[in-house]
Amino acid sequence: MSAVSFSKENGVAYITLNRPDKYNSFNREMALLLQQHLDTCATDDEIRCVYLTGAGKGFCSGQDLSEAMNPSPEDFERMVTEHYNATILRIRNIEKPVIAAVNGVAAGAGANIALACDIVLAAESASFIQAFSKIGLIPDSGGTWFLPRLVGLQRAAALMMTGDKVTAAEAVAMGMIYRAYADDQFEAETRKMAATLAQMPTKGLGLTKRLLNRTFEHGIEQQLDMEKEVQVQAGSSYDFREGVQAFLEKRKPVFKGK
Incomplete structure (x- = not known):
């Protein structure tokens, strides 16, 4: 059984963390397989939306601690760099929408991998836990970057320190x-959103993501300049021409993601 399952349908890539007996905790095999599938999503033009979820009762419970017993500083560095940082950068650099469909507990790195995605959807029974403080670690996988931006510095600090x-x-x-x-509507509703996004103008969505990736480092003038530059690219796309033509003809546009 593969630690990560992958399929694609109607423009959506479905990636499922697949170690349900371990609440989909990360080991090296899972991390590298996930990165391979994300690379496929980035380069396959047929894929216009990525849907990331977990098998069984959990989304992802973070690092499999049985693989991290008594690590040396070099082991820690390799794990963070090769397993988690490399995954987060792939999620953010894919110029296509990435949905995290959080079906159960998302803890530690699992929570922060979800928060790195463009849109996070959850089942009502799901939960999010910054579990690092429970074992004397700091939040990694981009947690100290994403969470304060989402919920504010004070709340992020409280969630990270208390767990x-x-x-x-x-x-x-x-x-x-x-x-x-x-819970009984979760899979249908989240897949519906993925299917909708996969039929939208993928080029424009990807360029929007590029702008969002830079927004917190830019002043307003820099961001306006970047918007101008990127809008020119969007205006050169097939989907822009199709969208305008469909509007003028009072019909539904048929976007190709180009």
Whole structure:
């Protein structure tokens, strides 16, 4: 059984962390397989949306600690660099929407990998836990970058220092995630959103993501300049021409993601 399953359908790549007996905790095999599939998503023009979820009752419980017993500083560095940093950068650099469909507990690196995605959707029974403080570590996988931007510095500090569990409803209320669904509607609703995004103008969505990746490092003048530069690219796309033509003809556009 593969540690990560992969399929694609109607423009959506479905990636499932697949170690359900371990609550999809990361080992090296899983990390490298996930990165391979993300690389495929980045280069395959047929894929216009990425849907990341977990098998069984959990989304991802973070690092498999049985693979991290008594690590040397070099082992720690390799693990963070090759397993987690490399995964986060792939998620952010794919110029296509990436959905995290959080079906259960997302803890430690699992929570922060979810938060690195463009849109986070959760089942009502799911939860998010910055579990690092429980074992004397700091939040990695981009947690100290994403969480303060989503919920504010004070709340991020409290969640990281206490390791308190955040329910899906609480996560929506504090702006950590986009939406939560009843468990019996979760899969259908999250797949519906992925299917919708896969039919949208992928080039424009990817360029939007490029701008969002830079927004917190730019002043307003820099961001306006970048918007101008990127808008010219968007205006040169097939999907822009199709969108305008469909508007003028009062019909639904048929985007190709180009």
